[in-house]
Amino acid sequence: MDFLALTDFNLVARHGGFGRAARESGRPKATLSRRVADLESALDLRLFERGARTLKLTEEGRALHERTSVLLTELDETAAQIASGGGAPRGRLRVSAPLLFSQAAMGKLAAGFALKYRDVHLEVTTEDRPVDMVEEGYDLVIRVNPDPDARLVGRIFLRDRLVVVASPALARPKGTAAAPAVVRAGGAAASHSSWEVAAASGRRRIAVEPVLRLSSLFMVRDAVRAGVGTAQLPLSLVAHDLSAGRLVHWGDVEGPEIALWVLYPSRRLLSPRVSAFLDFLKEAFPAGTPDELASFID
Incomplete structure (x- = not known):
């Protein structure tokens, strides 16, 4: 294959x-067109669908x-590192991270x-949607579960869990009475009429009635905090409030843990800047506990 x-x-x-x-490259358009045509001929494949005004990759393209794009980038970076006399991290590093983690710590x-x-x-780009790392040019993505x-390959670098909390002034419901609840608009808790929680006294079901929906x-x-109602929130987000007595703990939400992953394209060699960011995350969250994330939150 012609490199x-x-x-x-x-x-x-x-x-x-x-x-x-x-x-962008300063190379003649005719040269690029000829090179691509030669590659298509050598592979006996159509790599682009050519329209009057559009150019679109085929499935094979x-x-x-x-x-191959990642491999070519690695070759360029290796050559640049050798030319500069070392493997110190340098260049552009694009990271996609979820909204809450970005607001809390990024x-x-x-x-x-x-x-x-x-x-x-x-x-750093903040977004909760799944991204195509290769297509959109990201070096790393951070995602929840x-x-x-x-x-992609990756690892968990932080764990958290949901807890039910409320202001000390809010009375806990008795019997089948519903507690006023603040819910995240579009979140899973917003569609439930009750929450299953585990507390020191055992498991219980708390009936709730949403009175406020926030994004x-x-x-x-x-x-x-203002006493409007109870809510399900990550422990890291309310750890300071629980310690200071501004909020009280009604129980842990039953369900899977919250695991934050850092993901990157599956390949044997990582660029120095990606390796540096992975090591930096490990230094910031050595144990991967909610308390470590809480330390970033004011």
Whole structure:
């Protein structure tokens, strides 16, 4: 396989067109077109669907791009590291992280990482949706209880759990009476009329009636502090309030734990900047406990 043709194919695939790739790279459009055509001929495959104004990867082209773009990037980085005389982390590092974790800790984490690795240009995007790491150009993603993905490897770096909390001024319901509840809009708890909890006295079911729906768990916490109702919240988010007596613990929510994973493309060698970020997370959360995450929250 022609290495230069493969490089030009990935350049066009990454920029979504011959013209855009030519402008970004400074290479002639005709050369890029010829190289891609030669690669298609050598493979006996159509890699792009060419329209009057659009250029779209075929299924085979997408598979080739996903499998080779990372390898080509690693080759470029290896050459640059050898030329610079070492393997110090440098270059752009793109990370996707979920909203709550980003609000709680990512600002401080990113600042600490940037101060330690000044040659790495860190870019963090906050989103809860699943992302295609290769297609969207991410080096790492952080996700809560992610679905298995054969293309990715990773590890759990933090564990948390949901607890039911309320203001000390809010009376606990007796019998079948329902407690006013603050719920996250669209969350699983919003659709339940009762919550199963485990407390020191044993398991019990708490009937609830949502009185307030909010889109952010930080907003939910603040509303619970104000005494509007009870809520299910991550322990890390309310640990300080429980210690200070601003909130009281009604029980642990029955269900799977909250596990935060850091994921990256499955490959044998990691770039120094990715390895540095993984080590930085391990240093920040050595035991991976809710208390460690709570230390980042004001």
